Amino acid sequence: MSKSPQDLQIAILGAGMGGLTCALALAQQGFKHIDVYETASDLGFVGAGIQLAPNMARVLDRLGVWKGIEAEAVNLEETSVRTGASDSELAHVALQYIEKTYGYPHMVGHRASLAGGLYEGCLKHAQIRFHFSTTAENVTFGARPTFTAVPRDTSQSPYTVEADVLLGADGIKSNTRVGMLELLGIQAGVQDTNQAAYRIMIHKDQIQDDPELLELINSNKVVRWIGEKRHIIAYPVSNNTIYNLSTTQPDSNFAAATNATYTTRGSKTAMLNVFGDFCPKVQRMLNLVPEGEVCEWKLRVHDPLPTWVHESVALVGDACHPTLPHLAQGAAQAIEDGAVIAVALAKLPDTTPASIHKALKVYEKVRKDRAYALVDLAAASGRALHLGDGAAKEERDKQFAALKEGKGPVPDKWADADVQRNIYGFDCTKVTEEKFDEYFA
Numbered sequence: 001m002s003k004s005p006q007d008l009q010i011a012i013l014g015a016g017m018g019g020l021t022c023a024l025a026l027a028q029q030g031f032k033h034i035d036v037y038e039t040a041s042d043l044g045f046v047g048a049g050i051q052l053a054p055n056m057a058r059v060l061d062r063l064g065v066w067k068g069i070e071a072e073a074v075n076l077e078e079t080s081v082r083t084g085a086s087d088s089e090l091a092h093v094a095l096q097y098i099e100k101t102y103g104y105p106h107m108v109g110h111r112a113s114l115a116g117g118l119y120e121g122c123l124k125h126a127q128i129r130f131h132f133s134t135t136a137e138n139v140t141f142g143a144r145p146t147f148t149a150v151p152r153d154t155s156q157s158p159y160t161v162e163a164d165v166l167l168g169a170d171g172i173k174s175n176t177r178v179g180m181l182e183l184l185g186i187q188a189g190v191q192d193t194n195q196a197a198y199r200i201m202i203h204k205d206q207i208q209d210d211p212e213l214l215e216l217i218n219s220n221k222v223v224r225w226i227g228e229k230r231h232i233i234a235y236p237v238s239n240n241t242i243y244n245l246s247t248t249q250p251d252s253n254f255a256a257a258t259n260a261t262y263t264t265r266g267s268k269t270a271m272l273n274v275f276g277d278f279c280p281k282v283q284r285m286l287n288l289v290p291e292g293e294v295c296e297w298k299l300r301v302h303d304p305l306p307t308w309v310h311e312s313v314a315l316v317g318d319a320c321h322p323t324l325p326h327l328a329q330g331a332a333q334a335i336e337d338g339a340v341i342a343v344a345l346a347k348l349p350d351t352t353p354a355s356i357h358k359a360l361k362v363y364e365k366v367r368k369d370r371a372y373a374l375v376d377l378a379a380a381s382g383r384a385l386h387l388g389d390g391a392a393k394e395e396r397d398k399q400f401a402a403l404k405e406g407k408g409p410v411p412d413k414w415a416d417a418d419v420q421r422n423i424y425g426f427d428c429t430k431v432t433e434e435k436f437d438e439y440f441a
């Protein structure tokens, strides 16, 4: 009897948003042998918020995990873009129309809630096996890809894993990506964006005596405070019990660091200095961060890759399309990847390596141009937000002024209705179903 696609052995490297979605979506399509290898001992997600855009929610809902994530999230009704120094409003955009138009509201939540929801969903499927504390090394590419699984527990020996399909969802520092590029002789380096980010969470009990900050945490609003080369985006998460801030500023701490360095413990004084000319409300929030708990992220992206697929191996998520956070789409795009891969593999007419490769190429065709367009748009939006004095800023501020009259595009691209149509209106699962035969041929 010939093997069905669902009998294929699938190895997933990395249990981030991309890897977890691949596992869950494949299980939902009936795949029986799904193994996830994760270097960390658990999900270990940073304390930070995340935007849950409708294109992400649509996938999560089909995977049966949206309701739980939604229950802890905050439904956004509006966004306000403000001058960092004066706190004066540059633009106000209502967001309630989104649910009516795209079927899901734009929500914001805690990363632990999103990752936990996906993980809980996976645990309901016995065909998904997790191998935590296990690092994947030496990926080989072929009809039956392999890698060496190295358990952190040194009393256990490294072992070789062979699979029919290997999905490299191993993040921005992906070993799978490096191995694939080396093999193919492709030069596609890491780009330094010269930007870094602080991520901060303020708990409601820290601000009981501050009515202005209480108003922010109790709101259903994203606020972006902007200034030259810097901004802060902030919103409540976890049923309005935590106020989440994510900053962007020029990188100074990582400039001399190797490409392997992505996070560092930051100095509170340095953080306060970077935003020293921002309004008192912002200063009060930054001051609430305990000394010694300032953590800074380097923001890097990659040169675009000519391919995400080699033989029966595909790259997923940040491994192939890391992005600046200014469109809030990085995880959403990794989640789209997982959904598309599962549909493409489930539609395999047979299980030959040639067909597996072609199905993975269908995934790439549905996803690659879209993901890279959003990477470019996120970078462009950041440039517009970070303008200093000059003609370009005057032009941008004219757009903000026109918005007050209800006209024209929003320079903060995630809040622009045309951009939202492109991002939220795209049903990645449906497109894969519809295009599979054409792209597979």
Ligand SMILES: Cc1cc2nc3c(=O)[nH]c(=O)nc-3n(C[C@H](O)[C@H](O)[C@H](O)COP(=O)(O)OP(=O)(O)OC[C@H]3O[C@@H](n4cnc5c(N)ncnc54)[C@H](O)[C@@H]3O)c2cc1C
Residues within 6 Å of the ligand: 013, 014, 015, 016, 017, 018, 019, 037, 038, 039, 040, 049, 050, 051, 052, 134, 135, 136, 137, 169, 170, 171, 172, 173, 174, 175, 197, 199, 246, 297, 316, 317, 318, 319, 322, 323, 325, 328, 329, 330, 331, 332, 333, 334
């Ligand atoms: C400041 C900031 C704000 C952001 N805000 C948003 C937002 O609001 N909305 C949004 O959608 N996105 C946002 N993002 C982007 C988002 O966080 C990432 O795009 C997303 O987490 C990528 O998921 P991933 O699964 O591809 O990679 P990761 O989450 O990095 O997961 C990769 C996993 O692979 C594991 N791993 C790595 N190497 C190996 C190995 N060799 N063997 C085994 N396991 C391995 C890692 O431990 C990790 O768990 C933001 C990013 C930043 C930096």
